[in-house]
Each structure stands twice: as C-alpha cells, then as structure tokens.
Amino acid sequence: xxxxxxxxIPTSSHNSSAQYPSVAQNGPSVSIPTNPSESIxxxxxxxxxxxxxxxxEVMHFSHPHKLSRVNLQEDEENEVICSGxxxxxxxxxxxxxxxxxxxxxxxxxFHLKREIIHxxxxxxxxxxxxxxxxxxxxxxxxxxxxxxxxxxxxxHCSICTYDLHITCVSLAERVKRADHKxxxxxxxxxxxxxxxxxxxxxxxxxxxxxxxxxxxxCQYGTHLGCWDCEECxxxxxxxxxxxxxxxxxxxxxxxxxxxxxxQSAQFIASCAASLASLV
Numbered sequence: 001x002x003x004x005x006x007x008x009i010p011t012s013s014h015n016s017s018a019q020y021p022s023v024a025q026n027g028p029s030v031s032i033p034t035n036p037s038e039s040i041x042x043x044x045x046x047x048x049x050x051x052x053x054x055x056x057e058v059m060h061f062s063h064p065h066k067l068s069r070v071n072l073q074e075d076e077e078n079e080v081i082c083s084g085x086x087x088x089x090x091x092x093x094x095x096x097x098x099x100x101x102x103x104x105x106x107x108x109x110f111h112l113k114r115e116i117i118h119x120x121x122x123x124x125x126x127x128x129x130x131x132x133x134x135x136x137x138x139x140x141x142x143x144x145x146x147x148x149x150x151x152x153x154x155x156h157c158s159i160c161t162y163d164l165h166i167t168c169v170s171l172a173e174r175v176k177r178a179d180h181k182x183x184x185x186x187x188x189x190x191x192x193x194x195x196x197x198x199x200x201x202x203x204x205x206x207x208x209x210x211x212x213x214x215x216x217x218c219q220y221g222t223h224l225g226c227w228d229c230e231e232c233x234x235x236x237x238x239x240x241x242x243x244x245x246x247x248x249x250x251x252x253x254x255x256x257x258x259x260x261x262x263q264s265a266q267f268i269a270s271c272a273a274s275l276a277s278l279v
Contacts, residue, residue: 062130067094084109086152120188126155145211146224175227184213201226
C-alpha cells in the first residue's frame, strides 16, 4: 500500500504537459443529493469537447495531445486499457492521435466532473487529477474506499490526503445479491466496530476503515468487489449447498445411532427377560 505524501505533482509520458487545477477554496456551495445515482455533484466541468462535430479532434485537460473518437470492439488479444479508470475500454471512447502514445479514455471518463462533493467526504470538495500528487514515480495512490492502489485518475482532497478511484465514486448506495433476501447498503467504514468482521462472500477480513456493503438486520456484509462477483456468488451457493448436505449427513448418522441404540436396548431387555424367566 502506497504512502500518500503530498509533493509537487509528477509528470508522465501521457500527461507531461497537463496542467493540474487547484481546489477552489471559496467556490459555490453544492448540495449533496439523496438519490444514489446522484451521490456526487459538481461546480466545474471543462472536459466537454468544444471543437464542433463529434468526429473532430478534441483536447482533454489530463493529456497534452489531441484525442479522436473511437468505437472499440472486445479483443482479448489486444486489450485496450482506459487511462482514467484502468478498466478495459470497449465501445465509445477516445484515443490519442499520436501514433506512439497509448492514451485512451472511456467516453464516460472523458466527461467526468472536475470537482465534486461526495457523501464519504463532505468536509471538502474532491478534485479530479490525472495523476496522484505523491512522491512516487508511478503516480500511485491508495483509494480510501477499497484500499487498493491505483495509477489512473483520482478524486483527491489535498487538505486531508484523501483519494478515491473514479469507479468507487459512482458506486451504488444499495445493491441486491441473489443469495440474500435484503438489499445491502453502502457504508463508508465497517459498521461492526467491536470485533473483526469477515466478508460473507469471500470470507476475507474487512478492514475497519474500508467501505463495504452491509445488511444490518442480518449482520451480513461483503467487500465492495464481492457483492456482484459471479464466481464468489457461485462459490457461496456451493458452500451453502455443501453445508446443507453435511447437515443432512449428520442427521442421518444421528438417526442411525438412535436406531442402533434402540435395538441394543431392546436386545438387553429381551436378554434380561429371558434370564428372569429361568430364575
């Protein structure tokens, strides 16, 4: 896990001349919406193309070169990674026009708000940075939501040294798993404070300051990445089935033991009666 120590913002091959905005100290106030799909709001957005038709080359604040629109199909051999969210780029997006520059952005990442207020950190606005402002050569940061490292875009608070992946910023506030009867609510820290808590899907420990999905009535919770993990869900169902089968086997063993005990008791009683008749 990287240590977040603010320094002057480093440069990289894909954004060496990009200018990093400063956080507005006295900007307009922004209300925090209650709709989960509107959990972030913004007072600045300068990423929208301004150069006319969609097929024209455009600029993005995070990159020094012009970008052109693309529509990419899924290709396992030549996977394209978005430089913003670090996820696979399939569908509409943007690519750098320079032949030796491997900078790509999802269309949604291209249009991200430059400054937001998030419910997990309402004290200060978070500013979108293309590279984390820490003293490491890769621009690496540790996300305060999922506690994993990233080298792409970050929503950053310079006052608190607080960072969020752009994917974590837009997480749904309520989700549903097929193997649990209630919705799970997003918590910005582990709600179980007095004892260690383990994910009910992968069974790994959940760190106390880590976001998680949790059902309070059932005390059921998961890591952020586990709630919709098909493989994890399948494993969980298999574990449940195995547990039921094991329980059934134990019941059958108990029933057999009881039957043997009854037969033994009957045999002893019969022997006792036979001996009594001889006397």
